[in-house]
Amino acid sequence: MxxxxxxxxxxxxxxxxxxxxxxxxxxxxxxxxxxxxxxxxTINAMFRAAHTLKGMSGVMGLAAVSDLSHSLEDVMDRVRxxxxxxxxxxxxxxxxxxxxxxxxxxxAASGRPLPETTELVQRLREAMTAxxxxxxxxxxxxxxxxxxxxxxxYEGHRLQENLKAKHALFEVRAQFRFEDFxxxxxxxxxxxxxxxxxxxxxxxxxxxxxxxxxxxxxVGSQRDAEGIAxxxxxxxxxxxxxGAESRALLKSTPLPEVEASTRSMSQSIRVDIAxxxxxxxxxxxxxxxKSVIAQIARxxxxxxxxVGPAVELHKAAQALEHxxxxxxxxxxxxxxxxxxxxxxxxxxxxxxxxxxxxxEIQVVTSGEETKLDKSMVExxxxxxxxxxxxxxxxxxxxxxxxxxxxxxxxxTIHLSAEQKGNTVVIxxxxxxxxxxxxxxxxxxxxxxxxVPDKEYSQKEIIEFLFKPGFSxxxxxxxxxxxxxxLDVVARHLARLNGLVDVHTDLGQGTRFIxxxxxxxxxxxxxxxRVGPQTYAIPISAVAESVMVEARDVVTVGRRHVIHLRDxxxxxxxxxxxxxxxxxxxxxxxLYIIVVGxxxxxxxxxxxxxxxxxxxxxxxxxxxxxxxxxxxGATELGNRKTILVLDVGALIDEAVAQQPVAxxxx
Amino acid sequence: MKRVLIxxxxxxxxxxxxxTIDDMEEFETIEAxxxxxxxxxxxxxxxxxxxxxxxxxxxxxxxxxxxxKHHPQYQSIPMIIVSTEGSEEDVRKGLDLGAGAxxxxxxxxxxLKATIRRVLNL
Numbered sequence: 001m002x003x004x005x006x007x008x009x010x011x012x013x014x015x016x017x018x019x020x021x022x023x024x025x026x027x028x029x030x031x032x033x034x035x036x037x038x039x040x041x042t043i044n045a046m047f048r049a050a051h052t053l054k055g056m057s058g059v060m061g062l063a064a065v066s067d068l069s070h071s072l073e074d075v076m077d078r079v080r081x082x083x084x085x086x087x088x089x090x091x092x093x094x095x096x097x098x099x100x101x102x103x104x105x106x107x108a109a110s111g112r113p114l115p116e117t118t119e120l121v122q123r124l125r126e127a128m129t130a131x132x133x134x135x136x137x138x139x140x141x142x143x144x145x146x147x148x149x150x151x152x153x154y155e156g157h158r159l160q161e162n163l164k165a166k167h168a169l170f171e172v173r174a175q176f177r178f179e180d181f182x183x184x185x186x187x188x189x190x191x192x193x194x195x196x197x198x199x200x201x202x203x204x205x206x207x208x209x210x211x212x213x214x215x216x217x218x219v220g221s222q223r224d225a226e227g228i229a230x231x232x233x234x235x236x237x238x239x240x241x242x243g244a245e246s247r248a249l250l251k252s253t254p255l256p257e258v259e260a261s262t263r264s265m266s267q268s269i270r271v272d273i274a275x276x277x278x279x280x281x282x283x284x285x286x287x288x289x290k291s292v293i294a295q296i297a298r299x300x301x302x303x304x305x306x307v308g309p310a311v312e313l314h315k316a317a318q319a320l321e322h323x324x325x326x327x328x329x330x331x332x333x334x335x336x337x338x339x340x341x342x343x344x345x346x347x348x349x350x351x352x353x354x355x356x357x358x359x360e361i362q363v364v365t366s367g368e369e370t371k372l373d374k375s376m377v378e379x380x381x382x383x384x385x386x387x388x389x390x391x392x393x394x395x396x397x398x399x400x401x402x403x404x405x406x407x408x409x410x411x412t413i414h415l416s417a418e419q420k421g422n423t424v425v426i427x428x429x430x431x432x433x434x435x436x437x438x439x440x441x442x443x444x445x446x447x448x449x450x451v452p453d454k455e456y457s458q459k460e461i462i463e464f465l466f467k468p469g470f471s472x473x474x475x476x477x478x479x480x481x482x483x484x485x486l487d488v489v490a491r492h493l494a495r496l497n498g499l500v501d502v503h504t505d506l507g508q509g510t511r512f513i514x515x516x517x518x519x520x521x522x523x524x525x526x527x528x529r530v531g532p533q534t535y536a537i538p539i540s541a542v543a544e545s546v547m548v549e550a551r552d553v554v555t556v557g558r559r560h561v562i563h564l565r566d567x568x569x570x571x572x573x574x575x576x577x578x579x580x581x582x583x584x585x586x587x588x589x590l591y592i593i594v595v596g597x598x599x600x601x602x603x604x605x606x607x608x609x610x611x612x613x614x615x616x617x618x619x620x621x622x623x624x625x626x627x628x629x630x631x632g633a634t635e636l637g638n639r640k641t642i643l644v645l646d647v648g649a650l651i652d653e654a655v656a657q658q659p660v661a662x663x664x665x
Numbered sequence: 666m667k668r669v670l671i672x673x674x675x676x677x678x679x680x681x682x683x684x685t686i687d688d689m690e691e692f693e694t695i696e697a698x699x700x701x702x703x704x705x706x707x708x709x710x711x712x713x714x715x716x717x718x719x720x721x722x723x724x725x726x727x728x729x730x731x732x733x734k735h736h737p738q739y740q741s742i743p744m745i746i747v748s749t750e751g752s753e754e755d756v757r758k759g760l761d762l763g764a765g766a767x768x769x770x771x772x773x774x775x776x777l778k779a780t781i782r783r784v785l786n787l
Binding site for chain 2: 005008009012013015016017048051052054055056058059060061066146149150151152153154155178181182185189200201202203204205213270
């Protein structure tokens with residue numbers, strides 16, 4: 001195989017394994033909710049995902065992946081064939097198996113050293129207290145012998161299970177038009193599944209597609225023949241109960257003639273995310289062109305007045321704007337995936353960490369259907385995991401401590417997501433001990449982060465948590481004591497133009513609130529002016545903007561601050577930072593854009609706010625690279641290139657109080 | 666140019682089977698990710714060989730073999746089952762229903778090529 005083909009296949013493999021891993025995670029979660037009353041289809045879905053992974057990693061030559069998926073497949077095969085009962089211990093080892101499989105695939109694909117799996121494979125093997133394979137399958141009299149010929153071993157087992165449960169068996173025979181049989185059959189299958197289990201579906205057909213296509217569906221149900229007949233009264237199907245006397249209850253009627261079509265049946269396609277990125281970038285250019293045309297149309301109207309061509313151009317520009325917005329919404333929508341995928345992975349991690357810490361945790365989720373850009377979901381996974389680790393390690397108390405505090409033994413972690421305008425808010429809440437503010441203060445003092453004798457508000461003290469190297473754990477634990485603190489989370493969020501906020505009640509729990517833009521490529525920005533220069537600030541990083549009198553600004557030490565609603569807000573004059581002249585309005589007013597991460601807020605002093613606009617961030621050239629405080633550049637409709645501020649870096653700078661390389665305007 | 670229909674719900678596996686068949690330089694390949702799609706593909710163009718997996722949702726590989734081998738127009742199309750080692754009974758059923766050969770996944774490309782040549786009498 002050529003190198004390119006190999007690369008293509010590897011990409012295909014990674015994309016497909018990601019989907020299969022999601023299926024495994026998701027099925028596990030469903031099983032965990034009610035291990036003893038799981039729909040056989042969920043168990044089978046897990047088996048099939050492991051089975052497919054085994055097959056495809058085998059053909060790819062990834063032996064370690066293939067071996068581990070094989071072990072998972074074996075376990076799930078026994079479960080689905082009724083040879084192994086679901087138990088918490090089994091769920092735990094399956095959970096570890098799926099999680100390791102994910103890491104294994106990543107490592108194998110990128111050529112990194114593989115995680116150790118021998119012990120895990122051994123545990124999976126031990127979990128299979130295999131019994132000799134089940135007895136021979138006995139088929140009920142009256143069952144179509146053609147169906148017996150096509151039943152897989154698993155389907156044979158499901159048939160036996162239905163017989164054991166004394167369920168009634170039916171053959172449902174349906175005839176569909178060839179053009180849309182897939183849709184019609186899916187509808188019929190879904191209907192049957194409300195009444196029982198679809199064991200198998202055998203297609204048969206006449207000579208030409210014009211004759212349509214027939215299906216014999218074998219169904220097991222608790223309902224009797226009359227019940228099923230009633231359910232299917234409006235469908236053009238034949239219903240044959242299987243048993244002593246097989247007699248058709250419903251007769252199919254000929255199909256109404258409908259003009260043939262040759263529509264494809266495929267409902268979805270898989271697209272490489274890089275292709276969507278490319279399209280979105282192109283769309284970004286289109287958004288810019290649109291702004292340029294809109295600006296020209298406005299200028300034209302101003303110079304020419306509201307006459308013929310000027311009005312026509314204006315109308316055309318508006319129509320273009322409308323359509324580009326539609327295109328943009330559509331394209332962004334394609335990239336959106338529900339945060340449920342992220343939550344599924346997180347829950348798995350929570351269970352594992354909780355087990356390692358010997359803490360009992362229940363996870364509550366809400367808003368799982370909230371959608372977020374796929375790249376954003378990937379980017380947020382690590383910071384989210386970090387917050388979860390923190391909540392489990394420092395938040396949720398030991399069982400004994402919880403009892404003493406009169407709390408339920410089982411701690412709760414609540415993951416929620418909610419869309420608010422152009423942002424998505426993800427919350428990690430725990431019902432643990434809350435942040436011990438006096439203790440945080442003591443540590444801040446000991447680490448010389450806080451100045452002795454200075455008064456700090458509770459918010460200011462909590463701010464210390466976001467300083468590099470801060471840790472409140474009494475002992476350095478394996479989980480969080482890696483020298484990586486909340487500062488990393490905050491910086492990560494800032495890079496994504498997001499915010500992190502903390503709310504805590506001592507003894508009651510802590511909430512971390514992440515606010516993220518829905519997508520990274522096209523963002524809403526606040527356009528501000530400083531002297532002769534214009535800058536863009538991502539709206540998602542802006543908490544508020546206020547207008548103050550120049551005399552309200554006071555100097556504390558070497559720093560400018562203002563008092564804003566009982567809080568002291570540090571200021572950063574963009575004019576100083578970028579070496580441009582500040583033009584204070586004649587009335588002595590200036591604007592402060594409050595940007596911030598958690599308790600770490602900063603006021604950016606600007607001369608004027610020019611409005612909000614959608615912008616496409618482009619990377620800056622080599623000349624500007626490495627200059628602090630600049631995230632990139634963008635163009636406005638007036639064809640001027642302006643700089644987009646990097647709020648995270650600005651805050652870091654302000655905190656570090658180091659001089660910034662002046663930028664020649 | 667002979668035409669091969671490849672039915673497998675794993676796109677990776679399909680890609681590898683396609684790559685192997687492309688290598689033989691005498692076939693054109695058509696892919697179907699599930700049984701439904703396979704049924705749709707059949708009347709669209711003449712097919713000279715079907716390579717199918719067994720374990721697939723909705724319509725399994727055995728049912729595809731059954732459909733093809735009972736269809737007056739398609740029954741002469743040779744079929745090969747390419748499936749991971751699983752139930753021997755399932756494979757035996759597939760062969761009973763009229764599949765001409767079974768190739769175990771993971772497959773050796775040369776073995777698959779040889780099997781294709783054999784069932785097509787090339």
